[in-house]
Amino acid sequence: MKSIEFSEGEINALVQLIDLAVKAGGLNVAQAGAALAQKLTGQSEVETNPIFASPQELETVVEDAPE
Numbered sequence: 001m002k003s004i005e006f007s008e009g010e011i012n013a014l015v016q017l018i019d020l021a022v023k024a025g026g027l028n029v030a031q032a033g034a035a036l037a038q039k040l041t042g043q044s045e046v047e048t049n050p051i052f053a054s055p056q057e058l059e060t061v062v063e064d065a066p067e
Contacts, residue, residue, distance in 0.1 A: 006040075011041065014040055015037050015040055015041060018037050018040075019037075022034075
């Protein structure tokens with residue numbers, strides 16, 4: 001195995017490139033991209049119970065019928 005040292009700026013650039021690749025490739029590359037980004041950033045876990053915003057209640061708008 002080879003070791004490569006990166007500066008913080010280089011790591012940030014690589015993570016941005018991975019992000020672009022995932023956006024372009026979609027779900028086909030998402031898992032590989034996430035694994036590489038985790039290695040580069042040192043994050044060992046992915047959030048298993050993410051907190052999502054609750055949907056806002058939609059107001060029903062009744063428009064007047066045309067005359």
